[in-house]
Amino acid sequence: MIVVPKPNPSLTAPEPEHCPGPESENAGKEESCAGCANQSICSSQIPKGPDPDVDFINDRLSNITHKILVLSGKGGVGKSTFSSILSWALAADEDLEVGVMDLDICGPSLPKMLGSELESVHSSNSGWSPVYVTENLGMMSVGFMLPDQDSAVIWRGAKKNGLIKQFLKDVNWGKLDYLIVDTPPGTSDEHLSVTTYMKESGIDGALIVTTPQEVALLDVRKEIDFCKKANIKILGIVENMSGFICPGCKNEFQIFKPTTGGGKALADELGLPFLGSVPLDPRIGKSADNGESFLDLYPDSPASTAILDVVDALRDSVEGS
Numbered sequence: 585m586i587v588v589p590k591p592n593p594s595l596t597a598p599e600p601e602h603c604p605g606p607e608s609e610n611a612g613k614e615e616s617c618a619g620c621a622n623q624s625i626c627s628s629q630i631p632k633g634p635d636p637d638v639d640f641i642n643d644r645l646s647n648i649t650h651k652i653l654v655l656s657g658k659g660g661v662g663k664s665t666f667s668s669i670l671s672w673a674l675a676a677d678e679d680l681e682v683g684v685m686d687l688d689i690c691g692p693s694l695p696k697m698l699g700s701e702l703e704s705v706h707s708s709n710s711g712w713s714p715v716y717v718t719e720n721l722g723m724m725s726v727g728f729m730l731p732d733q734d735s736a737v738i739w740r741g742a743k744k745n746g747l748i749k750q751f752l753k754d755v756n757w758g759k760l761d762y763l764i765v766d767t768p769p770g771t772s773d774e775h776l777s778v779t780t781y782m783k784e785s786g787i788d789g790a791l792i793v794t795t796p797q798e799v800a801l802l803d804v805r806k807e808i809d810f811c812k813k814a815n816i817k818i819l820g821i822v823e824n825m826s827g828f829i830c831p832g833c834k835n836e837f838q839i840f841k842p843t844t845g846g847g848k849a850l851a852d853e854l855g856l857p858f859l860g861s862v863p864l865d866p867r868i869g870k871s872a873d874n875g876e877s878f879l880d881l882y883p884d885s886p887a888s889t890a891i892l893d894v895v896d897a898l899r900d901s902v903e904g905s
């Protein structure tokens with residue numbers, strides 16, 4: 585077994601062709617991005633023509649039964665927190681093999697949330713081995729490849745694309761029942777790369793995390809539009825930080841306005857499944873900071889009940905029961 589050097593020199597992927605940008609005479613013709621006039625999905629950072637790596641990716645991913653993207657329009661709504669709790673919840677079922685891939689390249693928080701930040705990725709002839717949080721929960725994150733926790737990843741789209749491709753091609757997950765893919769906020773390079781490369785092998789769909797406030801919901805609408813354009817099914821919307829139930833007195837308090845209901849209203853308006861609301865609970869943040877499973881620590885809390893309801897609804901949706 586060889587420890588992958590930190591940072592991994594092989595991550596210096598060849599720079600594929602860039603978007604011509606708004607100044608170019610080709611801008612907006614074949615494909616375009618926010619910098620070009622047209623608002624359609626920009627694929628200029630993905631190499632054109634047949635990509636031999638896609639066969640390797642399809643081969644790797646053919647061992648994975650369910651693939652779920654966790655998306656949100658806005659940052660800080662609890663996407664990584666929910667991805668980590670979801671992974672823990674699924675892995676609590678010993679019959680399931682679970683993987684979680686952290687595609688938040690510039691802000692990888694899953695190694696910390698899953699209590700594995702000091703681990704390293706190992707490589708062998710069969711590829712990169714995920715870091716195992718528990719026997720049946722593996723994880724891959726760029727966070728494992730940084731020289732230290734404070735190092736910033738300052739990469740343009742082409743390089744992010746190279747890393748995502750490498751994650752999909754080289755990580756040897758083995759046979760998985762679930763792969764949870766945590767993404768950064770928005771609809772950017774990471775989203776485009778992962779949906780492009782995973783498309784052929786099949787993505788079950790996207791779980792959209794939001795908070796109840798209008799500013800988050802506004803961005804969620806864009807995320808939903810992205811999913812439509814990229815042909816990704818929306819498995820449902822989860823409203824996180826929805827109301828605050830005091831762990832001491834158990835009363836519900838109104839901290840932000842509106843405190844609850846925005847996610848459900850949006851789901852109803854767009855005819856999408858609403859999977860449930862998870863209340864604000866400061867112990868969720870503390871558990872995540874400590875790399876511990878909130879569900880294990882506080883199984884009887886209203887937040888745990890709400891989270892498990894969402895997980896059940898999600899499993900029903902993808903497993904078709």
Ligand SMILES: Nc1ncnc2c1ncn2[C@@H]1O[C@H](COP(=O)(O)OP(=O)(O)OP(=O)(O)O)[C@@H](O)[C@H]1O
Nearest residue numbers: 659660661662663664665769825863864865868869
């Ligand atoms: N239900 C909750 N109750 C209390 N705190 C929460 C809850 N959900 C998330 N948090 C806290 O909110 C903060 C933001 O969460 P998180 O990092 O998961 O958001 P994110 O959407 O992944 O952000 P980004 O997209 O910027 O990475 C964290 O400190 C997390 O512990």
